[in-house]
Amino acid sequence: MFVIECKGLKKRYGKEKLAIENLDIQLESGRIIGLLGPNGCGKSTFMKLLTGLLVPTAGDITICGYTRSEATNNFISYLPERTYIGGRKKISTMLDYFEEFYPDFDKAKAYDMLRSLNLDPDSHISSLSKGNREKVQLILVMARNAHIYLLDEPIAGVDPAAREFILRTIVSNLNPGATVLVSTHLIQDVEPVLDEYIFVNYGGKIIGRGTASELMEAEGKTVDAKFREVFRYA
Amino acid sequence: MRKMLKHDLRSVWRVWRIIAPILLVSALLCGFAIRVSNLIGFEDMDPLTLWATQLIPFFGAIASVAYMVSNPIIWFATQLMNTLPMVFFVITLVLILARYYKNFFTDEGYLTFTLPVSRTKLLNSKIIMTFFWLILTVVGCGIAYILFLVCSTDRETWSQIFQYYYGSGSSDLPATETNWQDFWFNVVYILGFLIGSVASVVSNILIMLTSITLGATIVKRAKFVLGVGIYVLSTYVMSIFAFAAMFVTVQLLSQSESNTDIFNLSGVATVWLSAMLFIGLGVGAYLLNKKLINKHLNLP
Numbered sequence: 001m002f003v004i005e006c007k008g009l010k011k012r013y014g015k016e017k018l019a020i021e022n023l024d025i026q027l028e029s030g031r032i033i034g035l036l037g038p039n040g041c042g043k044s045t046f047m048k049l050l051t052g053l054l055v056p057t058a059g060d061i062t063i064c065g066y067t068r069s070e071a072t073n074n075f076i077s078y079l080p081e082r083t084y085i086g087g088r089k090k091i092s093t094m095l096d097y098f099e100e101f102y103p104d105f106d107k108a109k110a111y112d113m114l115r116s117l118n119l120d121p122d123s124h125i126s127s128l129s130k131g132n133r134e135k136v137q138l139i140l141v142m143a144r145n146a147h148i149y150l151l152d153e154p155i156a157g158v159d160p161a162a163r164e165f166i167l168r169t170i171v172s173n174l175n176p177g178a179t180v181l182v183s184t185h186l187i188q189d190v191e192p193v194l195d196e197y198i199f200v201n202y203g204g205k206i207i208g209r210g211t212a213s214e215l216m217e218a219e220g221k222t223v224d225a226k227f228r229e230v231f232r233y234a
Numbered sequence: 235m236r237k238m239l240k241h242d243l244r245s246v247w248r249v250w251r252i253i254a255p256i257l258l259v260s261a262l263l264c265g266f267a268i269r270v271s272n273l274i275g276f277e278d279m280d281p282l283t284l285w286a287t288q289l290i291p292f293f294g295a296i297a298s299v300a301y302m303v304s305n306p307i308i309w310f311a312t313q314l315m316n317t318l319p320m321v322f323f324v325i326t327l328v329l330i331l332a333r334y335y336k337n338f339f340t341d342e343g344y345l346t347f348t349l350p351v352s353r354t355k356l357l358n359s360k361i362i363m364t365f366f367w368l369i370l371t372v373v374g375c376g377i378a379y380i381l382f383l384v385c386s387t388d389r390e391t392w393s394q395i396f397q398y399y400y401g402s403g404s405s406d407l408p409a410t411e412t413n414w415q416d417f418w419f420n421v422v423y424i425l426g427f428l429i430g431s432v433a434s435v436v437s438n439i440l441i442m443l444t445s446i447t448l449g450a451t452i453v454k455r456a457k458f459v460l461g462v463g464i465y466v467l468s469t470y471v472m473s474i475f476a477f478a479a480m481f482v483t484v485q486l487l488s489q490s491e492s493n494t495d496i497f498n499l500s501g502v503a504t505v506w507l508s509a510m511l512f513i514g515l516g517v518g519a520y521l522l523n524k525k526l527i528n529k530h531l532n533l534p
Contacts, residue, residue, distance in 0.1 A: 051347075051348045052347065052348070053343075053344065053347055053348065053531065053533060054531070055528070055529055055531075070349075070350055070351060070352045070353070071350060073348055073349065073350040074350045076348070078344075078348050080341075080344040082341040082344055083341060084341045084342050084343075084344040084345040085345070086341075086342070097241070100237055101237060101349050101350065101351070102350070
């Protein structure tokens with residue numbers, strides 16, 4: 001069964017800007033998929049459409065066999081590009097919040113992850129650095145036993161050491177059978193954990209799809225090298 | 235929905251639990267300050283104290299200082315009690331609106347709108363909480379005024395007030411014959427007035443929230459300020475209409491031949507029409523808000 005299925009998906013901003021044009025895509029379960037493409041090609045828009053933050057102009061979205069609705073948000077754990085946690089709340093308050101709204105939230109797992117990152121659950125979010133806030137947000141997202149993880153630029157704002165930890169966290173805390181869709185520009189960093197890559201061009205057009213090993217066998221290239229070749233500026 | 239209500243309740247309570255006691259304690263202090271200031275003023279002094287102050291220069295000096303201080307205290311306490319409830323109301327209102335804006339239209343929206351909760355429920359929980367906090371704020375202000383009055387007024391004044399209202403007041407009213415037509419007019423009028431009052435509060439809340447949503451969905455910068463601006467403009471336009479309606483009502487009433495004054499047919503019709511207008515405005519604002527949040531969410 002496909003965990004994500006889109007047919008004729010279209011998203012237009014205003015009258016002129018077409019972010020996604022007639023996208024047909026199916027994603028299988030149990031895979032870590034890299035959604036790779038240049039800035040403004042519609043990667044974030046696609047994720048927002050899956051979570052319901054944006055309403056499609058046309059087309060259908062099916063999540064785990066159900067038509068997209070607020071109920072399908074139960075299947076999706078979404079890490080946006082933006083940091084949505086802040087204010088005078090404690091980290092532990094955010095864990096309680098997630099536990100209350102998401103039945104699949106594993107609080108013990110979240111506390112374990114906080115410990116391994118040396119983050120005090122009683123510290124106020126406002127006192128954390130931007131990087132630490134992003135880590136807390138990632139912990140909140142990865143501590144859920146969701147069917148789908150949508151990670152929009154999960155390693156963009158953190159140092160290389162933290163990147164490694166984050167990628168390890170993603171892989172080691174993954175619910176078996178879950179699908180991870182990672183959108184990033186830092187292809188070299190994520191490449192080792194990817195099962196599959198999808199190259200997306202402007203307008204959300206898919207111009208390449210496969211596995212890293214297939215690519216290496218067929219062309220002797222890494223995903224990063226292939227990306228540079230495909231999206232080379234004239 | 236219950237979970238959303240709980241979280242909204244908690245977040246406003248965090249500030250309310252600090253400002254509400256400040257208001258109540260200030261009301262108590264202002265009340266006592268006025269009472270004490272009245273006591274130490276010359277006019278209310280008993281003859282023995284007055285004689286003592288004149289006889290002994292030391293007491294006289296104290297009494298003079300007290301007299302000089304008492305008037306500014308009374309003035310200050312009265313001004314404070316005129317201002318504080320309004321400040322309290324404005325703080326609560328700004329807090330509710332800022333929270334609505336922050337939860338829905340800033341980065342926090344990425345969390346709010348990806349919860350497994352429908353947008354209608356999210357919106358409804360905000361409306362219910364706004365209504366709840368505004369009612370509670372009005373009640374809080376009422377309690378503060380009562381405390382202020384109780385503390386600032388002495389027993390003698392209270393007994394005079396009671397005597398005025400219950401001692402002879404009722405006997406002054408002229409005896410009237412029961413007029414059933416007037417009675418039913420009164421009932422329908424009061425019912426319309428009550429429904430209209432509730433509808434006006436609710437529709438105002440809905441217009442307020444919808445204005446914030448409009449501001450947040452149509453521009454990219456200064457969203458909150460624009461939202462407040464839209465609300466101020468809409469209330470200004472509405473007040474012009476309300477003034478016009480009032481003018482028409484007064485004209486109709488002045489032309490009426492009935493002796494039942496305000497409880498005549500045109501009065502009842504105006505009250506009910508206003509109620510219907512407020513309900514219509516509220517429903518319109520709610521539907522517009524729902525549509526904007528469902529279809530035109532403009533997160534940063």
